Amino acid sequence: MINLPLLPILIPLLAAVILMLFPKHIAAQRVISIVTAIATIIASAVLVAAVKQNGILTVNLGSWPAPYGIPLVSDMLSALLVLTTSIIVLFVLWYAIYYSDREYESYFFYISVLFLLVGLNGAFTTGDIFNLFVFFEVFLISSYLLIVLGGKKGQLRESIKYVLINVISSALFVAAVAYLYAVVGSLNMADISQRIEALNEPGIISVIGIFFLIVFGLKGAIFPLYFWLPGSYHAPPIPVLALFGALLTKVGIYAIMRTFSLFFYQDGGYVHIVLGALALLTVIIGSIGALAYRDVKMIIIYNIIIAVGVILYGVAVMTPDGLEGAIFYLLHDMVIKAALFLLVGIMMAIAGSSHLKDMGGMIRDYPWIGWTYFIGALSLAGIPPLSGFIGKLLIVRGGFAAGDMIGPLLILISSLVVLYSAMKIFTNGFWGTPREYHGAKAHLATRLWVPAAALILIAIAYGVGAEAVRPFITQAVEPLVNPAIYIDAVLKE
Amino acid sequence: MKKTNDVILQTVTKIISFIIILFSIHLFFAGHYTPGGGFIGGLMTAAALVLLLLSYDIKTMNKILPFDYKRMTAIGLLIAVLTAAGALLFNVPFFTHAYDYFDIPLLGETSLHTAVLFDIGVYLVVIGITMTIIQTIGESE
Secondary structure, X not given: OOOXXXXXXHHHHHHHHHHOOOOOOHHHHHHHHHHHHHHHHHHHHHHHHHHHHHOOEEEEHHHOOOOOOOEEEEOHHXXXXXXXXXXXXXXXXXXXXXXXXXXXXXXXXHHHHHHHHHHHHHHHHEOEXXXXXXXXXXXXXXXXXXXXXXXXXXXXXXHHHHHHHHHHHHHHHHHHHHHHHHHHOOOEHHHHHHHHHHHOOHHHHHHHHHHHHHHHHHHHOOOOOOOOHHHHHHOOOHHHHHHHHHHHHHHHHHHHHHHHHHOOOOOOOHHHHHHHHHHHHHHHHHHHHHHHOOEHHHHHHHHHHHHHHHHHHXXXXXXXXXXXXXXXXXXXXXXXXXXHHHHHXXXXXXXXXXXXXXXXXXXXXXXXXXXXXXXXXXXXXXXXXXXXXXXXXXXXXXXXXXXXXXXHHHHHHHHHHHHHHHHHHHHHHHOXXXXXXXXXXXXXXXXXXXXXXXXXXXXXHHHHOHHHHHHHHHHHHHHHHOHHHHHHHHOOO | OOOOOOHHHHHHHHHHHHHHHHHHHHXXXXXXXXXXXXXXXXXXXXXHHHHHHHHOOXXXXXXXXXXXXXXXXXXXXXXXXXXXXXXXXXXXXXOOOOEEEEEEOOOEEXXXXXXXXXXXXXXXXXXXXXXXXXXHHHHOO
C-alpha cells in the first residue's frame, strides 16, 4: 500500500465530506465521527509500525517525482505526531458528545473537528513548504469556526482577535515562502535544504530564518508573539479548548523543528541562539501567568506557554539529547494538556464557574476526578515515573551538554512553578470546605471523567513505558540531527 | 416597501443570465488548454445566479432552482476527493490522473481526462459556497 502516509489525512477528509450531507442527524454524526477517529488511529498506528520497519516513507502525489510534485513524507516524528493527534481527537470527541448540547452539535461541529484533524495530520506529513501553508489554513479555518461556534459575546470578541492575528501571520507565511522561493527556487523542503547548502549565502538565509521564526512563533505562541493566546483560548467551550491547547500550538513547534533542522543550520547557529533566548523568555512569561491567575482555565492556558518554551529550548540547543527530550516532551504535553483541560472542564461543569473562589472540597463528592487530576498535575510537572519526567530530563541534560547553565536551571525552576500552579487548582478546588454546587452539567461528571481518565492512563503508560517508546523517539531524532537522511529519502534515485 | 416595476431588468436578466451561464460552461471546459477552469467557471455561474437573485427574490429563486447549496458543496467536495482517491484502487499515488482519446459522436476524437472530474468538484464547491454565503447574508435579518 504505497499510499499509507496519506490515509490519516484521507480518512477524516472523506468522513467530513460525507457528514456535510446530513448535518442535522446528530446520532449519525456522532457515530461516524467516532468511527472515523478510531479508523484514523488504526491507520496512523500502522503507519508508525511501517516507518519503524522501513524507515522514512514518501508518496509523490500525482506520480510526479520529487522535487516537481508534492511529496508526503512520513518520518518517525511526523508519524508519532499524527498518531498522538488522532488519539487526542478521539477522546475529545467522546467528551464532546456528552458535553455539548444538540443545538451546538448540529452546526457542523463534528465536521469542523474532522477538518481540523485533516489539517493537522496534513501539516505534520507534508514535505512541501507551500503545501504546509495550505494545511495550516485548513486547520486554521476549522478553528475559526470552532472558536466562534455558539455565538456568545466573549467568543465573538475573541474570535475577531484570533482571526485577525492568524490572517496576519498567514500573510507573513506567504511572504516568507516568497522570499525563500526567490532565493532558492524550490518549494520541496528536501530540495530547498540541498540548495541552501549549495548556495552558501548565510546572510539572506538567516533573515528568512528569523522571518519563519516570527511566522511559526505567532502560531506556536512564543514570547513576544504569545499575546493573542490567553484571551482567545479562554473563549471557546472546553472540548474545543482541549483541541486547541493540545494540538494547535504544537504544529507551530513542529514547523519550527522541521524548518530549523532542514533549512537554517548553516550560519553557525545565529538563528538558534535567537530561538533559545526567546524560548527561555517564553518560559518566564508563562510562569508569571501561571502564578498570577486564580482562574482554572487561565492557569492551564499559561502552562501551554511554559511547555512551548521548554520544548523550543530543547530544539534550540540542537544536541541529540535536547532534540530527543523535545520530542518526548512534545508528545507528553499534547496528551497531558488535553487531559487536564478535560478535567478542568469537569470541575467547571460541577461548579458552574471557572474561578477557584467558587470551588472547594470537591474531593468529597468526586474522589475519582480529584485523584485523576492529581496524577495529571504530577505528570505535568514531571515527577519521575510519570510522563513529563524523561523529556525534561533529556532537555536539561542537552542544555548542560551544550554548555548552557542558565537555560536548564530556568527550566528546572519553571517545573516548580508548573507544579505549584497545578497544585493550586487541586488544593483550592478539591480540598477545603465542601460546598453545594449547582452547575448545570454536574450530573455529567462521571461520564465526562471516562475519556479524561483514559488520556491520563495513556500518559501514565507513556511515562512508565518510556523504555519501550525510546527507540521510536531515537528514530524520530535522526533526520533532525542529520538532514541528509531526510533529503535522501525524499529525493531518492 | 414600495412595489416597483422591474420589467426591463427582469426581461434583460432572462436573456443575459443564459449567456453568462453558457460563457461560464465554456470557461469551465476550456480550462485545460486555455485560461479558465473550475474556479472561474463556478464563480461565473454563481454570478448568473446572483443576477437572478437581484432581479427576482430569494423565494422565486428557490422555486425555479430548488438546490440545497450546502449539499451542493458537499457533493462537489465528494467528487473531488473521490476522483483523487480513485488512484488508490490502482495502487498508484493519490491524485494520479489518467487520460485517453475517445471517438465521440459530434465532437470527433477528444481526449478525456480525469482532471475534468476533479474540476467538476471544484466547480460545484465554488457555486455552492458563493450561493450559501449570499443567501445566508440575504436571509438574515
